[in-house]
Amino acid sequence: MKQLAINGGAKMVKKNFAWPVFDERDVNAVTDIAKSGQWANPDCKGYVEQFEKEFAAYCGSRYAVTCVNGSVAIRLALIASGVRPGDEVIVPPYTFIATASTVLECNCVPVFVDIHPDTYNLDPSKIAAAITPRTKAIIPVHFAGQACDMDAIMAIAERFKLTVIEDAAHAHGGAYKDRKLGSIGHAGCFSFQSSKNLNAGEGGIVVTNDERLYDMMNSLRNVGRVKGGQWYEHHNLGCNYRITQFQAALLLQQLKRLDEQTRTRDENGKYLASRLSTIPGITPLTRGHGETAHTHHLFIFKYDKSQFGGLSKKQFAEALAAEGVPAFMGYPKPLYEQPLFRDKNFLCYAIPDHVDYTNVRCPVAERACSEEAVWILQHAMLGTRQDMDSFAEAVAKIYQASK
Structure with missing residues (x-):
């Protein structure tokens, strides 16, 4: 039996997977801006406007508004949608904190609804029970790049007259029933942070088909200025959330690679799932819920320690990483168990005193985190078919060692 790498044995995976992917086109694009001296973007023109137009068209949306990061993208969409202090917004508990913390920044109340055990996305069957007269919006997260059940979510939103803001930070290029993720709800928010499938180190964008939303978000990200107004004329409570020409130039180059990279991740995800499904105790998250392109910002599988001799999830993930697989145990706790929510460190004036996250329970999210x-x-x-084989073989190696 091969000795595990974590115990001194040889790694199963010896390849380093480079990120970000770039070449001279990216370097030249940034160099050209540096030489021009036109670094700033006070009017959101030039490369910024060009990228907004190209990304909106890519998503099948009419409009796009760039901003400093994906968190601000959600915040802009929420404020522009008309939420008011004390309003409630439905969010999943298994996501990056910004999905919920931006709700607090708008002086609104995040309401956590559990995720579906097959996809780790917001479970539509549990949304209606969480809706109250104060509910104004839903933020479904296309977690790991797997499309949410948008037909069901949009039907609920229409029934209760709610705004749907897609958190598509993991989902650049993903699709649900051949519609690009981010273009299905009233607004779709993306991040260009360095780990994201489309990245410029930092940055964000919101896409929408709603001209009213677009105009307000455009104003909010540009210190409250409005179309047709003067430079020193501020109509809305905005701020300087603009990105630079450097970021936009990089994103224009990176966007050219996105479709091919998405196809590679999608095909590799299908193949890796087929390989891992043969190993006892390993269950990849399922497909067949409407997704027609899965971006695999993460490839996620469920681990059953009972099939691995009681090895904890943390120990398993550490052993897998030691074998050279870029693997991680994921979030250790749902959002509502973070000190921010447990201790109500909100610095907000409109969160009702009765709001208490210590009593929130989302069993599926809790199992995902802990087990x-x-x-x-x-x-x-983005690796080869052989790389996917080596990932599966690394998991199998740990399984054999646990016997």
Whole structure:
């Protein structure tokens, strides 16, 4: 039996998976801006406007508004949608904190609804029970790049007259029933942070088909200025959330690679799932819920320690990483168990006193965090078919060692 790498044995995976992917085109694009001296973007023109138009068209949306990061993108969409202090917004508990913390920044109340055990996305069957007269919006997260059940979510939103803001930070290029993720709800928010499938180090964008939303978000990200107004004329409570020409130039180059990279991740995800499904105790998250392109910002599978001799999820993930697989145990706790929510450190004036996150329970999310979910990172999913084989063989090696 082969000795595990974590115990001194040879690694199963010896390849380093580079990220970000770039070449001279990216270097030249940034160099040209540096030489021009036109670094700033006070009017959101030039490369910024060009990227907004190209990304909106890519998503099948009419409008796009760039901003400094994906968190601000959600915040802009929420404020522009008309939420008011004390309003409630439905969010999943298994996501990056910004999905919920931006709700607090708008002086609104995050309401956590559990995720579906097959996809780790917001479970539509549990949304209606969480809706109250104060509910104004839903933020479904296309977690790991797997499309949410948008038909069901949009039907609920229409029934209760709610705004749907897609958190598509993991989902650049993903699709649900051949519609690009981010273009299905009233607004779709993306991040260009350095780990994301489309990245410029930092940055964000919101896409929408709603001209009213667009005009307000455009104003909010540009210190409250409005179309047709003067430079020193401020109509809305905005701020300087603009990105630079450097970021936009990089994103224009990176966007050219996105479709091919998405196809590679998608195909590798299908193949890796087929390989891992043959190993006892390993269950990849399922497909067939409407997704027609999975971006695999993460490849996630469920781990059952009972099939691995009681090895904890943390120990398993550490052993897998030691074998050279870019793997991680994922979030250790749901959002509502973070000190921010447990201790109500909100610095907000409109959160009612009765709001208490210590009593929130989302069993599926809790199992994912404590026992089940293991992640493989997106840059590894750009590897070859042989790389996927080596990932599966590394898992099998740990399984054999546990016997």
